[in-house]
Amino acid sequence: MKEGFRQSMAWLHTWSGLLVGWVLFMVFMAGTASYFKDEITFWMKPELHAVAQHAVPPVQAAEGAVAYLQQHGAASPRWFINLPTERQPSTDVLYLAPPAPPSAASAAAGDKPRRRFDRASLDPASGQAISAPRATRGGEFFYRLHFDLHYMPALWARWIVGFCAMFMLVAIFSGIVTHRRIFKDFFTFRPKKGQRSWLDAHNVTAVLALPYHLMITYTGLVTLMFMYMPWGPQVAYKDRGGEQAFFAEAFPGNGGDQFKASGSKVPLAPVAPMLAQASAHWDGAAVGRIVVHQPNDAHAVVSLTRAEGPQLSAEQPTMQFNGATGALIGAFGDVPQPVAQTRGVLYGLHIGRFGNPLVRALFFLSGLAGCLMVATGLLLWAVKERQKFAKTLKQGGRISVGLRLVDGLNVGAVAGLPVAMAAFFWANRLVPVDVAERAAVEIRWFFIVWGATAVLGLLRPTLRMWQAQLAFGALLFVLLPVLNGFTGPAPLTVSLRSGPSTVAGFDLVAMALGLGLASAVWILERKRRKSLVKQATKHAAPVPSAPAAAQPALLTSEQGS
Known part of the structure; x- marks a missing residue:
């Protein structure tokens, strides 16, 4: 010393x-x-600056997004829909598109074509794709860069x-x-x-800003704690399925790989009643994100996530509905597990979206x-x-x-x-x-x-x-x-x-x-x-x-x- x-x-x-x-x-x-x-991101897409100067009901934006995806991504196994907010006025959709035609070189090498994700920004009022918004990572680049x-x-x-x-x-x-x-x-x-x-x-x-410096450094480590220190879940759930069982119990309703297609085509149920039921369940809070697993299939599942609000926790509750009938499957995260609540609050403090x-x-x-x-x-x-x-x-x-x-x-x-x-x-x-x-x-x-x-x-x-x-x-x-x-x-x-x-x-x-x-x-x-x-x-x-x-x-x- x-x-x-x-x-x-x-x-x-x-x-x-x-x-x-x-x-x-x-x-x-x-x-x-x-x-x-x-x-x-919004500033870096000037094509969106004239879109949605007036608020559009979430139901209208959701129905427009579903109609667009039915036309352009009906064969995709999963749809992602981010509904417009005050900070992001367009409706953003993401879906798995068919693979691009293989080039002569890749065909000769025997490479299998890979499927790709397609994105689109929609006018929430009309549901139509905004004409050629430029491709950019925008603010997401800085977010990913910092870790x-x-x-x-x-x-x-x-x-x-x-x-x-x-x-x-x-x-x-x-x-x-x-x-x-x-x-x-x-x-x-x-x-x-x-x-x-x-x-x-x-x-x-x-x-x-000493309290901020302490908070932002500690919570930054906590956000990746399961990567830095995975031994607790590994030991505690050794005989119960390992880490995957721990995550399924601590964060229920977040998995998507378990939804398998039946092969039987069934039209997707209307999403408006689902949004109304979810909003009522959350005391009037809006839906922020929609994920449709296996759309137009008898085993389709529609997952709705509550929009971010003044809550400190970054973990938002979800509700799942049968995509074929519109019946409620279950609500998850209304009373989160203590570990999920603790991590959600610390992560929420770090990103500051509340x-x-x-x-x-x-x-x-x-x-x-x-x-x-x-x-x-x-x-x-x-x-x-x-x-x-x-x-x-x-x-x-x-x-x-x-x-x-x-x-x-x-x-x-x-x-x-x-x-x-x-x-x-x-x-x-x-x-x-x-x-x-x-x-x-x-x-x-x-x-x-x-x-x-x-x-x-x-x-x-x-x-x-x-x-x-x-x-x-x-x-x-x-x-x-x-x-x-x-x-x-x-x-x-x-x-x-x-x-x-x-x-x-x-x-x-x-x-x-x-x-x-x-x-x-x-x-x-x-x-x-x-x-x-x-x-x-x-x-x-x-x-x-x-x-x-x-x-x-x-x-x-x-x-x-």
Whole structure:
């Protein structure tokens, strides 16, 4: 152990945060954006901006979706229907389509054609498919990115993110122990004090949303607890069917593989009476999702899930009906099992879907505070480490390879990731609508831009590079409303007056983020100019002054970087 318990905690806090800090920054950024993933997806489909300005009864939307699926997916073994909400005004359907005709090469190789899922966005009022909405992952990309990392097997990605989240939890608790004046420091910020200013910024952003940081890190681990710690169900249900028996008991009504077709064709019963019965059972709560297993078969089952509401739990109750007769089969989840209720509440806290727009905005701001906390922690390490090279730098030497690597990774992560996120939105509007695998192309541009900023940061981790990347990100975000005005039917001048309010909100938040990045550029420019004036004064008339190491790392000059 170091000199004492608190000193040991300080060492643990430093290294547990630094080693995984760049991954955590990405997780925080993508996870924060996910609080408004539906709104992001809606903005990225401008073809939907003129749809459903007025609310449509759920029954009308459901009947229109069933009619569409009867026409286009009658042979599919399963239909998925997401009914419109305030956040997502279109009706979204998903069904298993017949396999595409095999190519000559695959036919020659003997490959079996695979069935694929087809999606469609429907106008809830008419039930007709909206003309060619562009293919995009939208906000779902950020949601999946923050725990699946993309371009790698999901299992490995989730283990990596869980490992980093555990380090984050260790860093939070060790930080609490380290800062004996944690609440006093919350009200203390001393600008223009070099390392002291970075430490104050780190403390303020950490304490500002400390309950949120603890909650979001712990609940993030809980959401995947059955993957990280599967031994309890495995042992307890060893002689009762294993983990599958545990999940069937803890989360009844969620399985779909047990519904087998009989081969006897029977028309699907009307869904309107089912929706009315389910809504009455849930005290007037609306249906949010419909799943039809084996449609138009004697063994068809219609599963209705309650729409998300103000309940903390993310686990919503379901009701199942006989698809041939419309008779009720059973209701599940009205009184959930304790394990399901506990996990549902913790998962619900993590994703924040229970909240109204104001609550989700507070979650969003807390997530931004988490991003700043991680970023200032990474920069603070570089500031402190650079002090060891003050004499070397003064004599014209260079910093260590390790510090240069950290400086470069800081540029690529902290400054480069916002640039990549803004580029993702620009690609959504500039990539032609009819490009093959269009959603993948948008994501590819995100990683191309992020990779380019990371390489540039590693090659030249200087103050000028920080300014260039932050300024580029600011420009891209500030101009997003202009881009929307030229490529969509709801420019900001229109959406502010007559809606959709979701589009106006996205444009305003984009402008605010851009102005925030521009403010960072302005602050860095002031520091650069003061540093140049100070150096010129030294050469003109040497006077005693503070060592160069007292200046912010990134950030003193371009010397030694």
